[in-house]
Amino acid sequence: MDLSAINPIVLIASLMVASTPILLAAIGELVVEKSGVLNLGVEGMMITGAICGFAMAVETGSPALGFIGAALGGAALSLIFAFLTQVLLSNQVATGLALTLFGLGFSALIGQSYIGVKPPTSATLILGLDAMVFVGIGIIAVTWWVLKYTRVGLILRAVGENHDAAHALGYKVVLIRTAAIAFGGACAGLGGAYLSLIRVPQWTEGMTSGAGWIALAIVVFASWKPWRVLLGAYLFGGITVLQLNLQAAGVKIPVEYLSMSPYLITIIVLVIMSADRTRTALNAPAMLGRSFHASN
Amino acid sequence: MIRLEKRKQPSQVWSYLTPILAVIATMIAGGIMFWILGKNPFEAIRIIFWDPLFNTQFASYSRPQLLVKAAPLILIAIGLSLGFRAGVWNIGAEGQYVIGAICGAAVGLAFYPMESFIIFPLMVLAGAFGGFLWAMIPALLKIAFRTNEILVSLLLVYVADQLLASMALSTLRNPDGGGFPGSRNLQQYPSAANPELIAGTGAHWGVVAALIAVIFAYILLAKHKLGFQIKLAGQSPRAAHFAGVNTSVIIVVCLGLSGLLAGLAGLFEVAGPAGQISIDFASNYGFTAIIVAFLGRLHPVGILLAGLLMALTYIGGELAQLMLGIPLAAIQAFQGMLLFFLLAMDVLTDYRPVIGKAKVV
Numbered sequence: 001m002d003l004s005a006i007n008p009i010v011l012i013a014s015l016m017v018a019s020t021p022i023l024l025a026a027i028g029e030l031v032v033e034k035s036g037v038l039n040l041g042v043e044g045m046m047i048t049g050a051i052c053g054f055a056m057a058v059e060t061g062s063p064a065l066g067f068i069g070a071a072l073g074g075a076a077l078s079l080i081f082a083f084l085t086q087v088l089l090s091n092q093v094a095t096g097l098a099l100t101l102f103g104l105g106f107s108a109l110i111g112q113s114y115i116g117v118k119p120p121t122s123a124t125l126i127l128g129l130d131a132m133v134f135v136g137i138g139i140i141a142v143t144w145w146v147l148k149y150t151r152v153g154l155i156l157r158a159v160g161e162n163h164d165a166a167h168a169l170g171y172k173v174v175l176i177r178t179a180a181i182a183f184g185g186a187c188a189g190l191g192g193a194y195l196s197l198i199r200v201p202q203w204t205e206g207m208t209s210g211a212g213w214i215a216l217a218i219v220v221f222a223s224w225k226p227w228r229v230l231l232g233a234y235l236f237g238g239i240t241v242l243q244l245n246l247q248a249a250g251v252k253i254p255v256e257y258l259s260m261s262p263y264l265i266t267i268i269v270l271v272i273m274s275a276d277r278t279r280t281a282l283n284a285p286a287m288l289g290r291s292f293h294a295s296n
Numbered sequence: 297m298i299r300l301e302k303r304k305q306p307s308q309v310w311s312y313l314t315p316i317l318a319v320i321a322t323m324i325a326g327g328i329m330f331w332i333l334g335k336n337p338f339e340a341i342r343i344i345f346w347d348p349l350f351n352t353q354f355a356s357y358s359r360p361q362l363l364v365k366a367a368p369l370i371l372i373a374i375g376l377s378l379g380f381r382a383g384v385w386n387i388g389a390e391g392q393y394v395i396g397a398i399c400g401a402a403v404g405l406a407f408y409p410m411e412s413f414i415i416f417p418l419m420v421l422a423g424a425f426g427g428f429l430w431a432m433i434p435a436l437l438k439i440a441f442r443t444n445e446i447l448v449s450l451l452l453v454y455v456a457d458q459l460l461a462s463m464a465l466s467t468l469r470n471p472d473g474g475g476f477p478g479s480r481n482l483q484q485y486p487s488a489a490n491p492e493l494i495a496g497t498g499a500h501w502g503v504v505a506a507l508i509a510v511i512f513a514y515i516l517l518a519k520h521k522l523g524f525q526i527k528l529a530g531q532s533p534r535a536a537h538f539a540g541v542n543t544s545v546i547i548v549v550c551l552g553l554s555g556l557l558a559g560l561a562g563l564f565e566v567a568g569p570a571g572q573i574s575i576d577f578a579s580n581y582g583f584t585a586i587i588v589a590f591l592g593r594l595h596p597v598g599i600l601l602a603g604l605l606m607a608l609t610y611i612g613g614e615l616a617q618l619m620l621g622i623p624l625a626a627i628q629a630f631q632g633m634l635l636f637f638l639l640a641m642d643v644l645t646d647y648r649p650v651i652g653k654a655k656v657v
Contacts, residue, residue: 080636088639090640094380097387101628102632102633210453213451216447220447256465257458259458266451270443271443
């Protein structure tokens with residue numbers, strides 16, 4: 001075993017790359033949950049974004065257009081969820097699961113002809129980092145600012161805390177939530193495309209392998225606070241990179257046990273966060289997961 | 297302008313009609329999908345839903361497959377439906393299925409090459425216990441720390457997948473396998489095999505277990521106090537609380553039973569149709585069973601029918617792949633669509649669409 005082969009600067013750069021997909025998906029889901037909606041379809045939207053972005057980038061030769069395509073693909077899929085839960089008042093947990101199941105099948109279907117194809121390479125800015133890493137941090141900063149200091153953010157939070165009161169004040173609850181869901185879908189799509197275009201970079205079926213679920217866990221870890229999403233994503237990215245480096249360094253732990261560590265650590269973090277009664281209870285949006293029907 | 301008016305009572309008629317309408321709508325939407333893929337939609341739908349049962353050439357092979365595929369789906373979905381009724385969301389059945397298979401197979405392999413009638417029953421117990429324990433992780437974490445069981449049970453699927461790979465590559469690898477991954481084939485080890493009980497039907501012990509589970513769940517929900525408490529906890533958590541329902545017990549029972557049944561399904565699969573622990577043993581039954589549970593309206597008899605229908609789409613999907621070159625992923629998308637349509641139409645059970653403006657009360 002040779003741990004000296006692990007270079008700290010390279011490690012930090014690869015940590016940022018490893019955490020970006022989850023960071024993007026988690027900040028999108030944070031906005032959705034702040035509006036009072038629980039969308040469990042993050043995994044499905046991510047993988048749809050991964051293939052839409054990949055296909056777009058390969059066909060046009062432009063990674064930037066690929067990312068736009070991914071955001072549109074993720075948002076389009078999330079609008080199915082929005083229609084079902086907001087207009088047809090379906091159960092949010094079940095609909096989110098349906099979104100994930102459908103997204104996995106749908107992406108595999110489109111992806112048939114892209115297996116083994118190489119995507120166009122993205123330009124790097126510094127330390128081998130590409131623009132999307134900074135776009136991700138930028139989205140977090142903007143989300144934080146909008147939620148905290150703007151009228152739009154206040155309305156969004158009001159809808160998430162008490163939809164009946166927000167409705168009585170004249171805000172369009174369904175419309176606001178639909179917009180939040182579409183934003184979440186677009187962010188998840190970007191996260192997925194980051195995997196297929198930059199991090200891996202190629203298309204394989206089911207390539208998100210639980211990243212969407214980890215993003216959901218990170219929103220809980222962050223107690224619905226934007227900057228803590230960054231922290232959570234970096235923590236997770238750090239563990240992923242560390243276990244990959246340990247695998248490469250030839251530690252005497254079987255590869256499979258190292259590969260399961262990110263999932264196990266996510267569970268442990270979830271347990272620690274939910275054990276603290278006061279904090280999670282105070283920060284979770286009060287209407288999370290509840291349907292809104294105007295005549296109620 | 298169409299608006300929705302809440303019904304005082306959920307409509308009985310619509311709750312029976314919506315699954316049927318959802319299947320029809322999925323056939324239409326799926327037909328359009330196949331048409332976009334450049335296939336004849338009518339032929340594709342016929343191959344998926346009709347040919348596996350009635351085609352003179354294929355039916356003799358595919359008819360027994362119906363029970364083989366339906367048994368794990370029904371077993372898992374019955375367990376999940378109890379939890380879904382109580383508002384306990386176990387979506388990690390896939391992981392419990394894998395762990396059940398590993399535990400059961402490990403017990404069987406430990407006895408190899410001894411022959412005894414006791415080995416298979418011991419494997420069944422080990423499989424059930426493995427699935428149960430795996431499901432106890434989210435259950436106990438939820439009770440002790442109120443950790444979200446959806447996320448924990450789902451994340452454990454990925455952990456189980458890695459364990460499966462490790463078992464297939466090292467711990468349970470066949471020592472006589474010439475270095476290939478995968479365990480010994482249990483089908484070739486009579487004391488541990490889960491054989492076809494009646495030749496030509498596909499019925500193995502898993503099918504028997506699935507039928508028992510359906511009956512058991514029916515009695516539990518219709519006649520037993522615990523079943524009533526499960527339903528109450530889901531429909532009105534506050535009322536359940538005041539009625540003295542112990543939430544922790546409900547969580548343990550729901551997650552425990554669904555884990556146990558998923559573990560059983562895994563054991564019957566590994567000792568029967570699959571034959572061995574291999575890297576690609578996990579087959580998505582745990583996720584498809586979620587669709588089965590909802591399509592069956594969380595009712596045991598409904599799940600029985602829904603499991604058979606979903607098994608049909610699996611077999612029909614394989615047939616369509618063979619005959620029309622429709623990728624298997626299309627069938628997965630097709631199954632996902634079915635759940636969408638079902639959830640979308642469910643609105644008619646609880647709400648009445650009314651044309652015109654709302655009256656001011």
